[in-house]
Amino acid sequence: MPTTNRRTVLQGIGLGGAATLAGCSTRSAPKTTQTQKAMNKQKQKTVQRVAADPTDVPDPISRNQPKTVDVTLRPEEVTAEIEDGVTFNYMTYNGQVPGPMIRVRKGDTVNLTFENPAENDMPHNVDFHAAAGPGGGAEATMTAPGETAHLKFKATYPGAYIYHCAVPNMDMHISAGMFGLILVEPEEGLPEVDHEFYFGQHEIYTDKRAGETGKHNFDHEAMKREEPSYVVMNGEKYACTPDKYGAGKVETGDTARVFFVTGGPNLTSSFHPIGNVWEKLWPEGSLTTRPQTHIQTKQVAPGSTTIATMDFPVPGNFKLVDHSLSRVARKGCMAIVQADGKERPDIFDPEPKK
Missing domain, CATH: 2.60.40.420 (Cupredoxins -  blue copper proteins)
Structure with missing residues (x-):
């Protein structure tokens, strides 16, 4: 995405100035009303399920050397049922809540492709708590609908960490489903379980x-x-x-x-x-x-x-x-x-x- 276009996107939603800190603007988000209207729109892709399969967990890592791990995240705005007969407009990563679990090893490099589909209505991004860098990648991945961003970061500390959307209206985006977990295994791996x-x-x-x-x-x-x-x-x-x-x-x-x-x-x-x-x-x-x-x-x-x-x-x-x-x-x-x-x-x- 060209720099001028991205700067326009950032400024348009309150993320482009010096007041930005770790993906959060200290100013009031200027498009709260428009964002809420967009989220509550009547025509949006309808899916049968957004609930993540709790057994869809990447396999434990058996290798003893770091590598580059390719990851693709797609913010998807969809309509689904919270319970039978109750529909809601979700915002998701890859169509599920929570977003896909990502599994890497300490020393690995995460090579992220962040694709904001053209059919979406809103800008999105991602803040990785596992990333040692400004905003956890929030500004680097800020994209308008139809745009793609790329980010690389090294997994330097073991543990389980959240990732989440970090636009100024981040509370709304997270409440609509935009969060997930990345696991950074220690070099010796984790104990075997069933x-x-x-x-x-x-x-x-x-x-x-x-x-x-x-x-x-x-x-x-x-x-x-x-x-x-x-x-x-x-x-x-x-x-x-x-x-x-x-x-x-x-x-x-x-x-x-x-x-x-x-x-x-x-x-x-x-x-x-x-x-x-x-x-x-x-x-x-x-x-x-x-x-x-x-x-x-x-x-x-x-x-x-x-x-x-x-x-x-x-x-x-x-x-x-x-x-x-x-x-x-x-x-x-x-x-x-x-x-x-x-x-x-x-x-x-x-x-x-x-």
Whole structure:
């Protein structure tokens, strides 16, 4: 994209001046009203699903040398259901919420192609918390619809990190689904486990109450009040449960690793596995610190992550929730991992004999 065109785009949405800091403008975003109108437009590509498949996790890295890893992100503006009968205009990376999980190794170079499709209505970009550089790449990747940007950065510190859209109306874009997770494995890799899952929590602010059927428009005032209609995992209400797209599946005796990212934009998650604990947990996704053990509930702030493992000594459905429980019961924030296998009454006996 020519420099003059990009400068015009940046200035037009408040990102081109010296007041910009790490992808955030200190001035009020000049096009909030236009952006909200564009987001609430009636004609937008409709898709059946935006919920990311929690099992769609890149394979662990087995090589012992760094390499260049090609990554393509496409902001896609689509309409989908938050729950049955409730539609909403999402903004996504590659059509899913959270965006694709990216997996690299310390020392790798990420070679990013950022394609903003011509059919979109809004500029987009991406801020990688794993990138050691101004704005995490936000200004370098700022693109108008129909434009493509390129970015290279070296993965210099191990851990799990969020990436997210960072235009001036970033809170709106993140609330509409524009966030994901990049994992930077340490040089020695991660311990082997039986399963890996990927979940992301965020809140959705609409002009209607949760469950009210029909088209829900984005509500900027509700977002400013931090009063969401929905708080969800993987983009939709109860998406990763048997009643929707299905639970995660394991066997008793297995160990599962969970990669979890809180997009926000405003609410902290109190991440808890009902009927279990986090056997090992790496706060803030840091892989250069020793893990905590046997953690019942972990706060994960907006813009942060955690990595945690679960063991499954007994069968059953294990619910992953935000322990701010009205978000579970009223607003849709729950996923399920289903463990199949033999009962172990010596560990858990739901019907003990008298």
